[in-house]
Amino acid sequence: MAKDAKTPQNPGSPGTTPAGFRLPDPEMVSRTMADVAERGHRIVTEFLNRQTLSAGQDGAPGPDPLHLGSAFLDMTTRLMANPARLVQAQLGFWQDYLTLWQNTARRMWGEDVQPVIAEDSKDRRFKDEAWRDNEVFDFIKQSYLLSARYFTNVVHAADDLEPKTAQKVDFYTRQFVDAMSPSNFLMTNPEVLRKTAETGGENLLRGLQNLLSDLERGKGKLKIRMTDDSKFTIGENIAVSPGKVVYQNDLMQLIQYSPATEQVLKRPLLIVPPWINKFYILDLRPKNSFVRWAVSQGHTVFVISWVNPDEKLAEKSFEDYMLEGPYAALDAIEQATGEKAVNAIGYCLGGTLLSATLARMAAKRENRIKSATFFTTMVDFEEAGELSVFIDEEQLRALEGRMSKRGFLEGREMATTFNMLRANDLIWSFVVQNYLLGQEPFPFDLLYWNDDSTRMPAAMHSFYLRRMYQQNDLVKPGAIELGGTPLDLRKVKLPTYILSTREDHIAPWKSTYRATQIYGGPVRFVLAASGHIAGVANPPESGKYSHWVAESLPPSPDDWFASATELAGSWWPDWHRWVSGLDKAKVPAREPGAGGLPAIEEAPGSYVKVMASD
Template sequence: MTTPKDNAPKSPKDRHAALDQALHAATAKLTNGLSPHATVAAWADWMGHLAAAPGRQMDLWDRATRNATALMQDALRADPAAAPPFQPDHTDHRFTHSGWGQPPFRAWAQGYLATQDWWQAAASDLPGVQPRNAERVRFMLRQMLDAASPSNAPALNPEIIETFSEKGPEVLSAGMRHWLADLSQAAGAQPEDNGPRVGQDIACTPGQVVFRNHLFELIQYAPQTETVHAEPVLIVPAWIMKYYILDLSPHNSLINWLVSQGHTVFCMSWVNPDAELADTSLDEYRRDGVMAALDAVSQIVPGQAIHGCGYCLGGTILSIAAATMARDGDDRLASLSLLAAQTDFSEAGELLLFLDESQLAFLEDMMAEQGTLDGHQMAGAFQALRAEDLVWTRAVRRYLMGEDDRATDMAAWNADTTRMPARMHSEYLRSLFLENRLSAGRFAVDGRVIALRDIHVPIFAVGTETDHIAPWHSVYKIALFTQSELTFCLTSGGHNGGIVSEPGHKNRHYRISCRKAGDLYADPDSWAENHAPQEGSWWREWGRWLAAHGGARNAAPPAMGAPDQGFPPLDPAPGTYVHIR
């Protein structure tokens, strides 16, 4: 029903604001949410300070001379097997093909790496430049250099030439098909379902949806052992992507493994929101999300404390919920496990490059028009952090070498993007990322500030060594803001691959230690130096920790749901929300 206020004519001020919002939204769509004002400010800051630093200019001239000399000497060297003067970063695999060691390809690769080395030096350690601006300049230079790499050019890349000589024109036709398919998908068409299928190959641990509201479905997994630990486990995944990163294929599903170890496992499956949920707040994700799930689990498994486990953003909202529960005297949690989850955002990594007042204003205007932040816009930001691999190398292999993307479970999950409600995402970015209120003691729930130090249950926190989303130094900061028993585990791998680290996975290691209540703080680098890596999967350590902080495995499995309490089984796992695109 329309109210008189809704029909009231807008004032000139409101019309002018609407014009600005529409302009910003249109600009943000073109720039994928990046503010041109922040970009210009970063370049101006860097160039202005470099122009006023003749000594630094001479240093860069010397570096250019040294690099040019090294390139010339390498070109004239008689032994092609000698180590080249410039080496790519250990995560950069663009020049691993043996052809890059032969002339003339070696000269092109070395020239590119020498140029990259000079620009990195030019954008680093320049006194006076705002740190955020310096990071942005380095990021933008990296994007430009990635685009200019000789590995992207068919005539300069020996691997492309070799592939074309072996397979002929069929490489071009396959690449064209891939390009047209990706173009169609970008325009809104559904991708071909040639990979693992949700509910059949992935997200296929047996269970039932036992609760559903407008924000999530609660899945209870069927027991796989005759007896179970009495305390259930509630998993709160991130809502940026689908929950089944924790339930991929049966062999590497963390959920399936937990159930096989005798745990009663519940997991939230967040809805993929549309514009109807645009005004949903961050606190609604806590209240109607985490707390509603806890209420349901408490009814289905009555009289038992609950092991709460949060992954990524799910760990952040679970921490907020746990601190609120501690403040309010709610003692239903038995423990708290935080997987690659941040509670302090002062060192939140390269994602901070996309966030300041200017960036946030552009995003807010774009989300206000759309009602949500589109999943592909979010995915684009993540891909930009590793553009040489996730953008350019993929494009070369897919379009110029005719290779299909590998149909892996992780790739299928990664392509299954979700949207963010406008209000919730704005509140999350502003209150947590931009203003860092949670660890600063300025985050309020129901009008009263909460504190992480009020959490007294044991905590198991996991960081991953090469995480670009939640850097492990940032995850480790939970040690600064809590006083309870804390087990910290640092595992090899990145934000997703480090968590999906099943027993038997090759070349995996971890470090682990337990801080008892009252122990002195150790900084993260000192901690890492003093704890040697151990081979294997951190899952087993977590399993032992959960068992040690709960009862023995001697209880009968609970029934699926609790129909008498209003929680009947509704649908087989993985439910319906996971299929919303």
């Protein structure tokens, strides 16, 4: 036998090829494929059974639910009306592509060449050095970026498209472009190829197992696991600020948090979170809990914890959420503390509800809420950002049809919509990590919260989408009545603090800024860095994310930003100085359950622990 020959390897154990590729363990392959066969058959059978039950009597598919066909047909028709522009875009694309070929050949001969097109420095899909160091992967990356730019330019070249149609075409073109990224495929992702070589393909076997698990979680539909949810338990290591539930009704529990100071501000603080997600985004961990921080600043904090509704609450309306939410909470706070006057915070949809509540109170000359703070809240939906892509008449009818069958909107439908707004970060990055690299998700509190989806009652959600997003009635004086009272936001004259975030994909800051021109009282507008969640949950101790302030409020948000001053760190201290400056009176600390309302159960209560079972 030659000296450098390798002895045969035991077929029952992993080996190494001459090229350095590790062979997978045959036993692992056998176990995996047997498991795939059994689980795959079960998943497909269950999914097909559900599809048959949910189809119409003839089993035929319904109409295009996203109304995409007509949108793209309209775009194509207008493009063909100006073929010269289309030809120009094609010529530009091919010229760039030819230059890329030439540059790649020169680079292979050792020349130093500049890229024809470069990725954005923030684009994490191409963070692996091989995308730049290896000529082949650099060529693949630049080919993709050129194609992506070409598709986008063609879409933008269509003249005179109706704005909402143009927005829809642009959004779904980007969804397609993002999906086609070479980073999403085994053979064109250098990091995945390297991992496959190192593990002998065991990463792909683990990824297949992860894929099957996610299909099982989604009952035949892909429900990507973003974090290791086994590491979190609500009330044990997440949502752990001490307090008690002191009131509850069909729609919410009211939590009063335990004080952390001997003296507290006389005015209690009521927080109205959105019911699209759960309240504990403001109480994730002690280190980033807004609730805990506010308590430490001397606030008596009350938080509404909304129920995760089922079919029994299908007829609950937006008006019910107002009466059984903020109104009921104010009555309960008065019983618990003896105080009628409160400061209030509304977050996102909770802020929209708070603004409607304030308008009704203004009309009825009620003044129990002395100041209002809005976190990333829209009240003028004229330019509602990319969420409006999903709110045309055909899609609303389809959505209402689905809700009518169960009485609520499935939690995953809303979660998927929000994830699509940041598909590369919230969809495709997990496809690569979980299925191609075969990695287990990392435990991350924010992603656990993001995956803890909630349902929407049919009546309330239909009203919200139609009257707010589609018709923008909230800013039209008298267009909406709640509790028999016409609403006019211009009559809201109490001190108002509006917090928006610069990279918000859900409530674009230039849209939220419109509220500064509507309310009749003194308004402070603050813009935080980062997005809808991270820009809000930004404790001072983190040292992350700056914020902008300005004293004047011109009609144009661009003019406001041009005059604004950027300040380092969190906006939380700015808000506390503002709200505590309105009334500095203090009283002895209030213990939950020690006042007029006995404690029902420990915080965070039972409502928040109800999971959406879609």
